[in-house]
Amino acid sequence: MSTADSRSAGRRWRHLRARARQRRRRFVVELPLLVGMMLVWGALWQDYSAGNLIFGLVISMGIVSLFRLPPVKLTGRFNVWWALVFIVRFVGEVTVASFQVLWWSLRYGPRVRSAVVAVQLRAREDLMMTATGHTMTLIPGSFVVEVDRGTGTLYMHVLNQSGPDSAERFRRHVLDTEKLIIRIIGTPEEVQRVRDEDAGRAEPPVQPVLAADRPRAGRAESRASGQSSGRGDPERGDPGRGDPERGDPGRGDPGQGGPGRKDEA
DSSP: OOHHHHHHHHHHHHHHHHHHHHHHHHHHHHHHHHHHHHHHHHHHHTOOOHHHHHHHHHHHHHHHHHSOOOOOOOOSOOOHHHHHHHHHHHHHHHHHHHHHHHHHHHHTGGGOOEEEEEEEOSOOSHHHHHHHHHHHHHSTTEEEEEEETTTTEEEEEEESOOSHHHHHHHHHHHHHHHHHHHHHHOOHHHHHHHHHHHHTSSOOOOOOOOGGGSOOOOHHHHHHHHHHTTOOBGGGTBOOSOBGGGTBOTTOOGGGTOOOOOOOO
16 A cells, blocks of 8 residues: 555544544534433323333434534533522412413403513523523413524513513513523523622623513503594494594584484484
């Protein structure tokens, strides 16, 4: 074998070794995703036997190989204590929110006010945004309607919003949830930022102000405001009193010389 052939074989061998290391690293990164998909497979079939889980793992590996997605970047850290705190808090919030939504439905019914609230998070990684959004969606009364990955903003539909103050309280709730998730699986830089905020050395993210933050008025309030202004209620066939300054006679008043309505014989 000549020197050129040996060099070419050496380059091919190094290239194969590099690709093997890359595949191993990718498999380690995707291992949590594969395990999660395997558990979902077992939940769908309600069968957690070894054979069914192995079959689910094979299907998961096939899906990940065929449909290439950006790898989920893990931080490599997991705080057990804060994870227990998160579980206790999450169960408590789900319980309280369930009774709150029940009370709102009984008291207000379809007249309950809602708003779309924009919340800008600290983190920009897909994992942190997904974890925060899913956590808030699992709590009754709110769910994610849109995500802006560029700015790290969640747009959430929230029940029982009376104005900007209630929207700001909900934003603080979401940021507190994200802070707790950061303490569990966040990067060291994100954890340090949370500590600086707690110590007063840093400020939380500046939140955007949307027109959607203002709650929508109920139909009954819109109807009342329309009648008080003389516009009437088109849904009930009421043309209103009219506006003399704009030349609108409206229904008129026979007692005051208006056109009014003719008396039936």
